[in-house]
Amino acid sequence: MTTAQATAVGVATNGPPMLRVNDLHVFFNVRRGPLLRRKTLTLKAVDGVSFDVNEGETFSIVGESGCGKTTTARAVLKVETPTSGSILWQGRSLEDIDEQETRAYRSAVQAVFQDPYSSMNPRLRVGHFITEPLLLNSSIDRRERRERAQAALQQVGLRAEDVDNFPHEFSGGQRQRVAIARAIASSPRLIILDEPVSSLDVSIRAQIMNLLKSLQEVQGFSYLFIAHHLGTVRYMSQMVGVMYLGRMMELSESEELFGNPMHPYTQALFTAALPDHPDIERKDVMLRNDVAAATDIPGGCRLHTRCPFAKPVCSEVEPEWKQVGPNHWTACHLY
Numbered sequence: 001m002t003t004a005q006a007t008a009v010g011v012a013t014n015g016p017p018m019l020r021v022n023d024l025h026v027f028f029n030v031r032r033g034p035l036l037r038r039k040t041l042t043l044k045a046v047d048g049v050s051f052d053v054n055e056g057e058t059f060s061i062v063g064e065s066g067c068g069k070t071t072t073a074r075a076v077l078k079v080e081t082p083t084s085g086s087i088l089w090q091g092r093s094l095e096d097i098d099e100q101e102t103r104a105y106r107s108a109v110q111a112v113f114q115d116p117y118s119s120m121n122p123r124l125r126v127g128h129f130i131t132e133p134l135l136l137n138s139s140i141d142r143r144e145r146r147e148r149a150q151a152a153l154q155q156v157g158l159r160a161e162d163v164d165n166f167p168h169e170f171s172g173g174q175r176q177r178v179a180i181a182r183a184i185a186s187s188p189r190l191i192i193l194d195e196p197v198s199s200l201d202v203s204i205r206a207q208i209m210n211l212l213k214s215l216q217e218v219q220g221f222s223y224l225f226i227a228h229h230l231g232t233v234r235y236m237s238q239m240v241g242v243m244y245l246g247r248m249m250e251l252s253e254s255e256e257l258f259g260n261p262m263h264p265y266t267q268a269l270f271t272a273a274l275p276d277h278p279d280i281e282r283k284d285v286m287l288r289n290d291v292a293a294a295t296d297i298p299g300g301c302r303l304h305t306r307c308p309f310a311k312p313v314c315s316e317v318e319p320e321w322k323q324v325g326p327n328h329w330t331a332c333h334l335y
């Protein structure tokens with residue numbers, strides 16, 4: 001049993017993982033309706049998510065937009081505050097760490113987003129952008145920061161002298177390399193990749209994925225990979241969690257999941273996104289209706305209004321986690 005699943009089903013394992021997300025909930029109050037009859041609703045962006053990221057491993061969260069995967073990543077980055085649940089870094093809750101430990105955490109956990117250009121100041125040279133996270137460490141002086149930025153640029157396939165260029169002087173793929181250089185410049189332990197190749201052309205996408213993989217092999221850091229493109233997830237990950245409406249539906253080793261998806265939601269995702277293969281027998285599953293609002297999540301199994309296999313119990317009882325294969329768990333009443 002993996003530590004991630006141990007967390008999900010409440011079984012103790014040896015030693016803490018590098019990152020443990022335990023029963024995370026992130027809710028927001030939103031105002032909806034016409035002006036005079038406006039109501040405050042609770043939007044359950046993340047509604048009980050648990051997983052682990054181990055040293056040197058890539059854990060991917062896959063799901064449609066709005067399923068809560070980016071909010072989960074933002075909570076790990078300490079940008080969103082959990083409503084309940086915990087996030088543990090090397091066994092310590094992020095709620096309990098002091099200011100100095102928070103600085104160390106922010107240095108150890110970096111992120112690469114879909115659109116790096118939006119976070120770059122067009123009037124500042126990219127050297128400034130790359131070295132920003134290094135300012136958290138006061139023992140690194142200006143000269144060393146510049147040297148680190150140059151080294152990081154070379155590691156991502158750019159030139160050391162590009163440190164003095166402006167963001168508009170790079171192509172889209174090169175800007176994503178600059179964003180990766182910023183992430184690796186502070187020697188992180190974990191990098192959160194939030195749709196890092198979604199906005200790139202297919203050929204550039206493959207180059208960036210290969211770069212991310214080779215950097216991980218050399219430097220040994222972990223990735224928390226947020227994506228909706230299944231082929232990319234399969235290529236990158238050791239473990240995959242499938243999220244729907246704020247909750248994890250299935251959790252598995254990557255190859256096991258892609259060879260044998262068990263949850264109807266995962267099967268529907270694969271039906272919609274992956275091409276048929278003559279050597280692989282696949283069950284095509286189509287969902288009914290539209291996805292429910294995160295302010296009005298159905299009771300029981302939250303997929304029951306859409307699932308073609310729904311039984312009476314599905315609208316009444318939230319399914320528990322069941323082990324359905326080696327390193328493979330799902331939450332569905334069919335099992």
Ligand code: SF4
Nearest residue numbers: 301304307314332333
């Ligand atoms: Fe479908 Fe029921 Fe399984 Fe939910 S628990 S996915 S509704 S069969």
